[in-house]
Amino acid sequence: MRIPRIAALAGGIAVAAALTLAGCAPSGGSDTPASTGVVTFAWSEPENPLIPANTNEVNGGIVLQNMFAGLVYYKADGSWDYDAAESIESDDNKTWTIKLKADQTFSDGSPVTSNSFVDAWQWAAADPTLLNQYYFIDGVAFQGGTYDGGENTLALNVVDDTTFTVELATPRADFPSALGYTVFDPLPKSFFDDPKAFGENPIGNGPYKFGPDGWQHGTKLSLVPNEAYNGPRKAQNGGIDFMVYATQEAAYTDLLGDNVDVVEAVPTNALATFHDDLGDRAVDQAAAVFQSFTINENLPHFSGEEGKLRRAALSHAIDRKEITDVIFNGTRTPARDFTSPVIAGFDPDNIEGSDVLDFDAAKAKDLWAQADAISPWTGTFQLAYNADGGHQEWVDAVCNQIKNTLGIDAAGLPYPDFAGLRTEVNDRTIKAAFRTGWQFDFPSQANGLGPLYATGSGSNDADYSSPEFDKFYDEGLAAQSQEEQGKLFNQAQGVLFQDLPAIPLWYSSVTGGYSTLVDNVKFGWDSWPILYGVTKAE
């Protein structure tokens, strides 16, 4: 039967609208992108060359994310799916077999093989001057990962052109979910000839490649769609221009004037107004960033049983909701656990002891008095922060609440800059509580627990050591099912709530926005806009 023309047209529009709303065309579908306009993104110069093993901040990371296809990629909600890999399997969570999709190429035409991954990883793991070497040793404990380097550091084994195996030091059920991080991207053969030149003009296997204008330092970096890429993240626009902005304020001003399309951070002075300024185009969603403050065991009055009581008293003395509402205009969410609401497995209702995060002046006073019975409090409670990061307001507020609730002296302790604060934290010479934060590298609760609280971990600034926590954490890491893992990690967090090696404050939100010229702008779990899905008419 012939379909009446009007109905066909309407149907066509409906399908087109559905595709547009979904944000990306079905994988392996038609090669025509949904739009042809070039999306502009407010950006600033990366701090390091564009090499996956050496890029650990957002500006370099977001370029790499769009230029490379790792084994897996993350969807907006933090779940993962295969990108360059066809399958990643293991019987024991320790030895993993990775199969690649056939016939993939880099944008220069060279093939993507097992060696593209294996050589890249070995190279990254062998050189401690690469900022991300960490991930192959502590982040994900690969078998053989050490700091002394060497040609074949990791226990990786190439089976054939599209198959290789990975041996981990300890069983880890969430291993595939870690592999979407840019650190684990493949590298073409040409990289190893001249890594320095590659860092200025990288060649990837992802949705985009360098445009003819390439990278004009100080002005912009242009990416155009990479026709060779045939994975699930096909570019839905005519390219991305990463425009260099000196300040967030300037970028935001340009967003208001439609001179830039996507902004991933609203400046502090516009936080109160950006919802009104942008309406539906304002983005304000929870981020995988956990904020806290940490008190090292070696600080007087904060060790043993006395320390536990005092930490709990401090936690009860803080009215998190008031601070997130008043100081942050609701762009923070009071913490309810040690991870983040956007990370799979978030389940604070089933964690024992999470009520220590509730504001309760009477209980706080009572706990503090109990601690005083062990050893009377003297001096001032100080909370150290770096003055270059906009922390003063909330630190002062927290200190005031502590002062008013517990009746002790409390004050912020500013350090001129971040490097100064971290140096003293790292040397353990700091004589105060200090602000800490954690941005998840990959969407797994393990990433927010192990590196911070497991005995002897790299970022365990509190020198926390609890055999009980370690046991639950290790068991959770190796757990065969999500459910089982969730339960064990909840128990591990229960231990943390008793001991409070860090006192949770709140989760950050990503605050961004987009212009009237673009559609389908979504921000991922990692707070980065999913640029390949953005559509823009020419």
Add this chain to the structure above:
Amino acid sequence: MFWYIVRRLFQGIPVFFGSTFLIYAMVFAMPGNPILRMFGDRTPSAEQVAALEDKFNLDQPFFVRYFLYLGDVFQGDLGTTFSGQSVNDILVRTFPTTLRLALLAVLIQLIVGVTIGIISALRKGGIIDVTALAISLVLISLPVFVFAFVAQYFFGLQLGWFRPTVGPGAPWQDLILPAIVLAGLNMAYVIRLTRASAIETKQMDFVRMAYGKGLPERRVIPVHILRNSLIPVTTNLAADFGILIVGATVTEGIFNVPGVGNELFKAINRHDTPEIVSIVTILVIVYVLVNLAIDLLYGVLDPRIRYVK
């Protein structure tokens, strides 16, 4: 004159060594390890810190680092930032933009400020005199970011006369608004100085003589009054130019001008020693040269000034 210039240039040599040494020492004394900053909230292992300190020579004693740096400078290499970019490239990229912005700002001050100043002097107490005084006093008492944001909001976003921020490549027309803001801040001085100086000159014998011998006003004002009133204004404008090329960090930030000020600010945040020292040293040298040029300009404005060898 030639020997005067040579002598002044030779005086720049101790200035160069003194400033590089002082700045290097000050950056060295900044508390905190820049390596730790690179890792954010994550704590790197001791091995990684050691390897990176070795890579960037941060583990060397002060004098070794300083002389390594000087050695590179004499080979024309101002060093490499932590991000692996050459400082030479950064300067070549940012300095011309700052220079253009500073020139534009000084030009606006010169044209607008001096004109208003002369008119105010000739029509003392007149409407232009009073209005100019009021407006320039308001501008001078405003903090720069207030003036900059207000100008950006009205002329950029509301009226649309200018692009609110400077676009790619920093074209001249985009630099006009930030230049007006920068010029506005110093405008009051230029107007007041020109006015006072012109009033004084107006009463000089040679001006009365010029009028007396029947020269028309259009000749007396520019040649006799203006030229002889310009010395204090020139000094002020030169000083302002010096301040502007060192980078107007706040204004550059608000209008997104890809200039030296912002680059320097970022470098200081990163504790990026070669970049900070190189940029500041270049700025010191430029400052010395600008001052020399100004001193030479005095002779042009007032032939009575002679340069002693």
